Amino acid sequence: MICFSTELVKPLDYAYPTNLIRTYSRESRAETKQGFEGAGVAVMSSSITTAIISSVCAAVAVVIAIAVIRRCRPSKRKMHKKIKAKIMEEISKKYLSQQRAPDDAGSGAVDDVVIEIGPVEKFLHEILNERPMRFSSEQLACYTANYSTELGSGGFGVVYKGELPNGLLVAVKVLKVSMNKKVQEGFMAEIGTIGRTYHVHLVRLYGFCFDASTKALVYEFLENGSLEKYLYRSTDGEETSTRERLEWRTLHGIAVGTAKGIRYLHEECQQRIVHYDIKPANILITSDFVPKVADFGLARLGERENTHMSSLTGGGRGTPGYAAPELWMALPTTEKCDVYSFGMVLFEILGRRRNYDAGLMDESREWFPKWVWDKYEQGDMECIVSGVGEADREKAETMCMVALWCVQFQPSARPTMSSVVRMLEGEMAIVPPVNPFHYVSSGGSSSGWALSTGTGTYTTSRDTVRDSEVSGFSPSPPAKPTDAILKGVKSTDAVAT
Incomplete structure (x- = not known):
């Protein structure tokens, strides 16, 4: 049996002495702690410095950016204005070139803009031109x-x-x-x-x-001048070379168009307008014989709620021969003054002559409106419309009766202009008119009355007589109301009185 000695198997002791180990550990920990604390202070100081530098840089960057933006903004506005001006200049050039000589050449980005904006510019230009400059x-x-x-x-x-x-x-x-x-x-x-x-x-x-x-x-500018040059003869009784004898159909169209213009003034525009001086000299004709009412020097605006134009009572406004009787007396006036004047214009269109002509041998024909009534009362319409062709005979007879209704002495007996238009166009039947000159029969001859009231005074210019003494009117019986004219209405439209 083999025996081992305890000394041989005793492990080798390589450990340091305990006291040395403890001393070394204590010192190491102290040094390590001090080292970590120093390192932390250094790291913290470096972070603070970095943060401060970053903040300063950021602030400087913000200030620089703001300065750059502020500096660039005026330049941007100037550039925008230049671009806008350039575009508008191109548009104007293109629009003017299209007006002078329109062509199909040229296409591109600018042309596309012109095509879109051009009509708008033209529309705005027309809108601005509607106001008097x-x-x-x-x-x-x-x-x-x-x-x-x-x-x-x-x-x-x-x-x-x-x-x-x-x-x-x-x-x-x-x-x-x-x-x-x-x-x-x-x-x-x-x-x-x-x-x-x-x-x-x-x-x-x-x-x-x-x-x-x-x-x-x-x-x-209206090429054909006024209506009067197509109605009257020269002083020697012959037509002048510059005057053209219009067909009856054209004259009828002029009468209807004039009535529509007056109707617009009385009933359709925003404020009621009374012209006060309707006569052939103030009816201008276009190249295609469309009539236009002109010369509003005596016109007055009135609210539609007010029946009478209170600012005008008497004073002799208008042109003798066309002015309504109430304009020559101290009576309130209404838009029916224009209806009377238009009736006198119808007589001149019907007879192609002035309403009063003292140079005629037949005294009964001197004042044409009274002569027309006498012939109508006798049933002799053929004599009145003798110069009108057979195809237009009915329109001439209608014009005659409308004229007699328009010149009624009492304003309330005269029709409105909307009724006048419908009657002239054949949309409304007309009852036989009553005598508009009954006050003349009681006071002597019609020519004497016409001269005493200024009716026989005519001017070829646009002179207007305002202040005149009027006499010779006798009281008249109650007039037939306007409703009596309209009892044979064909149209279902309501008629304003």
């Missing part, structure tokens, strides 16, 4: 070639032919330099009435001039 005296002198072409003259001024820069022909009415009360009233009435209306049968007012040296109104 204010011209300077230098502009009007240029447009009229220093007033070289005179179209006519009247009591308030002279009318000249002109042409605007866009090629539009105009008639420039230069008022008297001395702006007395009547001229001032006429000037303001023109702008205040026709300047705010637009209708196919009303002459258009393009603008005006009110300078120290020039007071003028600028109208559209």
